[in-house]
Amino acid sequence: MKSILTTLAVAGTMALGSVTAVQAKGQGLLDTIIERDSLLCTGHNGSYLGFAEVDGEGKWQGFDIEFCKALATAILGSPDKLQIIPVSWAQRFPSIQSGDIDVIIKVTGWTMTRDTELGLQYSRPYFIGPFYVMSKTELGAKGIADLEGGVFCVNAGTTVERVLTDYMETNGIAYESLAFEKGEELRAAFYAGRCDAIAGFGPFLSATRVNADNPDDFEILGDVLALEPEGIVTRQGEDDFMDVINWMVSALLMAEENGITQANVDEMKANPPSASIERLLGVTPGVGTRLGLQDDWAYNVIKTVGNYGEIYDRTIGDGSRYKLPRGMNNLWNNGGLHYPLVLD
Amino acid sequence: MADAMAPPARQMGAIAWLRKHFFNTWYDAIFSIIFAVLIFWGLQALIGWAFVNAIWRVENKNQCTHDAGACWAVIESRGRLILFGLYPYEEQWRSTLACFAVIITIALSCLPRFWSIRRLPLLWVVGFGAFVLLMRGGFAGLPLVTSEKWGGLSLTIFIFSGVFVIGMPLAVVFALARRSSLPVIAKSTGFFIDIVRSLPLLTILFAAAVIVPLLVPEWLQGSKLMRVVVAFAVFFAAYQAEIIRAGLQSTPDGQAEAASALGMPYWSLVVDILLPQAFRNTLPSTINQAVITFKETSIVTIIGFFEVMASGNAAIGTGEWGNQYIEVYVFLALIYFVFVFGLSRYGAWLEKRMRLGHA
Secondary structure, three states, rough: HHHHHHHHHHHHHHHHHHHHHHHHOOOOHHHHHHOOOOOEEEOOOOEOOOEEEEOOOEEEEHHHHHHHHHHHHHOOHHHHEEEEEHHHOOOHHHHHHHHOOOOEEEEEEEOOOHHOOOOEEOOOOOOEEEEEEEHHHHOOOOOHHHHOOOOEEEEEOOHHHHHHHHHHHOOOOEEEEEEEOHHHHHHHHHHHHHHOOOEHHHHHHHHHHOOOOOOHHEEEEEOOOEEEEEEEEEEEOHHHHHHHHHHHHHHHHHHOOOEEEEOOOOOOOOOOOOHHHHHHHHOOHHHHOOOOOOOOOHHHHHHOOOHHHHHHHEEEEEEEOOOOOOOOHHHHHHOOOEEEOOOO | OOOOOOOOOOOOOOHHHHHHHHOOOOHOOOOOHHHHHHHHHHHHHHHHHHHOEEOOOOOOOHHOOOOOEEEEEHHHHHHHHHOOOOOHHHHHHHHHHHHHHEEEEEHHOOHHHHHHOOOOHHHHHHHHHHHHHHHHOOOOOOOOOOHOEEHHHHHHHHHHHHHHHHHHHOOOOHHHHHHHOOOHHHHHHHHHHHHHHHHHHHHHHEEEEEEEHHHHHHHHHHHHHHHHHHHHHHHHHHHHHHHHHHHHHHOOOHHHHHHOOOOOOOOHHHHHHHHHHHHHOOOHHHHHHHHHHHHHHHHHHHHHHEEEHHHHHHHHHOOOOOHHHHHHHHHHHHHHHHHHHHHHHHHHHHHHHHHHHOO
C-alpha cells in the first residue's frame, strides 16, 4: 500500500512540479508568506517522538516544531503566526508542490532522488539523524563489537534492518537478527530480555530506554551505525526563501557558539561583544534587509526559541524525557558536525 | 392391560438444564469443563488487569508500570486529545456540542417518523448546519477554527455521516442508472462502478486530498476535508449501488410490469414500489456496509486528518505515555464498539419491524 502511495505521490509531483514552478514565478514564496502573514509548516498525522508531538491540550511541540516557530518568527516576527498542518510521510512532497504547506521540517533525509527528481530544494542539514545500538547495561559492552554473537532486535523491513546488516558485514561482526513488525512488540521483547541489543533511530531508542521500568538497565552505545542528514525542504526555485531558512539555522548555531541564549539575548544586544554579534542581533542596520526581513529577525528568533543547543536540550536532549546525547549534533568545537556560516 | 409408564424424569430446573445442555455425554462434559476453566481464567486475568490491579490516578507518570495492571491515568491525561484531536483546547465545548448535534440527527433519522422525502433532508440540513457552524465558528464571538484543526471523535462522526448522507442517494442513482434501459448510461455507470471498486480506498482518498489541488483550478477545489468526504462517498456509493441493485433485481419483474400496465410514472414506480422492497431485502448488507464504512474512516489519517484513531496514536506518541498503548487502544476499541454495536442493534430492530409490516 505504501508503495502505491509513494508512486502516486512521486508521479503527481514530478508531472506537475514544473507547472507549479511556472505558476509561482510571478511572486516568490517568501513574499506570499509575508503577504499572508502566516507560515504553513508540517506537523505529523499522530506523533513522532520528540520531533512533533501533541500535548494534552492539542498543542504541537518538539524539535521540528521549534524550527517551524523559529522560521515563522524570523519572517513574521512572532511564533503565533505559524500554522502547523498535519501531514503524513507520504503526503509531504505532493503537499509542498500543491502549496498546502510552505516548508517541510519533518526529519526529512537529504537524498538525491528527492533533491533532483521531485523538484525539491534542501537547506543545510539542521539535524544529523544517527542510528545507534542500545544494549543491556549488565552486558558491559563498550561498543558494538563487544556484542559479537548476540541477538539484535530490529523493526522488520525498515531502513534500520538494512543499516544494521551493512554495518555488521563491513565490520565482520557475527550476530543473530530478530525482526518485529511493530515498534511496541520490539520494545516489549527488549524489555523482556529477548534481545541483547536493539538497533534504531536515536530518538526511538531514547524513548524506549526512558520508558523502561528502570532506564539504567539499558545503555545507548556510542558507535554510530549510519547517519542521515535531515534538511529543511521547500520547492525548487524559491531562492529567497531558502536563503532565509539557511541563515535561520545558521543564526541559531552562531548564537550557541557565541553563548547567546534566550535569557541573555537582551543584554547581548545592549552590549554586543563583537562586530559579528552586532550584525546578528541587528544592532548594525541593513543586515536583515539583505534577506528581505526585519533587522532584528535573529534577535526575535533567539528571544522566542533560544539557540540551537537550547532547542535541542528542551525537546530531545537532557532537559527532555528522551535524553538523547548531543553527539554529532554538537557544534564543531564540541566534537560535533554543526557550524555557523560567516556573517560578514 | 398395559402397565402404567413411569413419569418422565424431571425436565425443569437449573440442574436439569445444565445437564441437558452441557453434560449430556461424557465428551460434552469434558469440553464444558475445559471451556469453563478457560473462560474463568480469561475473565479473571482481564478483570485483574482492567480493574483490580489498575492504577486510576497518578501524581507522577513514573508510577505507571507495565506489569501489574492497566494505568488508566493515561485516559485522564490524554483523553481530551483522543476525543478532540487538535481542536483548540478552550473551544472544545463547541466540538462536544457539534458531536451531539450529529449524534442526535443520526438518532432522529433512525426513527420511522422522520422517513419522508421532506423531513429527512430538512433534519440533515439542520443537524449538519449546526455541526459545521459550531465547529467552524467565526461569528458571534466564536473564534474561527478551520477544518484542518478539526479532529477526534467529532471528525470521525462527521466523516461517517457525511459519507453516508452523500453516498446513499448517489448509490441509488448509480443502481438505477446501471439498470437503465439506455445502453450508454447502463454500460458507462457499470464501468465507472467497476473502476472505483478496483481502486484501493487509500489511493482514492490520497488522490482527492493531494493530487486534485494540482489539477483543478482553485475555485473548484473546496476544502481538503470536503474533497475527502466526497471521494469517500463516491467509493461508498460504488459498493452500496451494487447492494441496492441486488435488492432491485430481487423484486419480481411482474411488479414493475403491473405498475407500467396501470400507467404509474417511472418515478412513482421507483419510489413507491421498487426502492422500499430493495432496501428491505438488502438491509443486512446495508448495515454491513455502514459498519465497514465507520471503521474505514480511520484511513483518513494517511492524509493528515486527526480522526479518533490518529488522535489515539498521537496520545501515545510521546515519551511520557509511550507504554500505555494497550490502555489507549482499549479505550478506542470501546468507542468504536459503542457506535458499531449500536448500528448493528439498530439494524436488527429495523429488520424485525419490517418483518412485522411484511406479515
